[in-house]
Amino acid sequence: MQHDASAAPRTALPGRLVYLMGPSGSGKDSLIDAAREALAAHHVAVARRVITRSAEAKGEDAVGVSPERFAHMRAEGDFALCWRANGLDYGIPVQIDHWLQQGRNVLVNGSRAHLAEARQRYPDLLAVLLTVEPQVLRQRLLARGRESLEDIERRLARSQQLQLPGEDVYVLDNSARLDDTVERLLELLRQQGLLAGR
DSSP states (O other), rough: OOTTEEEESSOOOOOOOEEEETTTTHHHHHHHHHHHHHHHHHEEEEOOOSSSSSSTTTSSSSEOOHHHHHHHHHHHEEEEEEETTTEEEEEEEHHHHHHHHHTOOOEEOOOOHHHHHHHOOOTTOEEEEOOOOOOOOOHHHHTTTSSHHHHHHHHHHHHOOOOOOOOEEEEOOOOSSSSHHHHHHHHHHTTTSSOOOO
């Protein structure tokens, strides 16, 4: 993961970063969309990623840019976090630092492979891993029609091989009802003191 090298690790920000991870097809975008209203009610900001994918492509509500534009933004220090995966570049806008400094908690759609680097910049981040049963994941990847069968198999193999570094990762299973996963996410955030109680 690349970010502004001049930026020191954040050790005492008033807000906390919620770093949501999971394999492609695990339902991160659906979970974020379904929880968005409840998160906003508790002043939890949701970062919008910048991706080198066409703005017309199906998927998350992201800002699609060209590889050249992405490289320029990275050079200008526009990203708090950025990485490359599956042939695409992903960036989390530096705006999240302003939100965190204002005391807002912020949820980002992150990358499992770059959790360690994210923790270097945000040592107190809350790591949340969204999982799904392999057969369900394969069905979801096929249904969205974004990749070839070969690409899907590569994604599934990568998902099985990728091990998360360190501990303190909270796991949410999203193999069944999305509403149940939303409730488990909100309950976790309540337990962590990031949402007011009921």
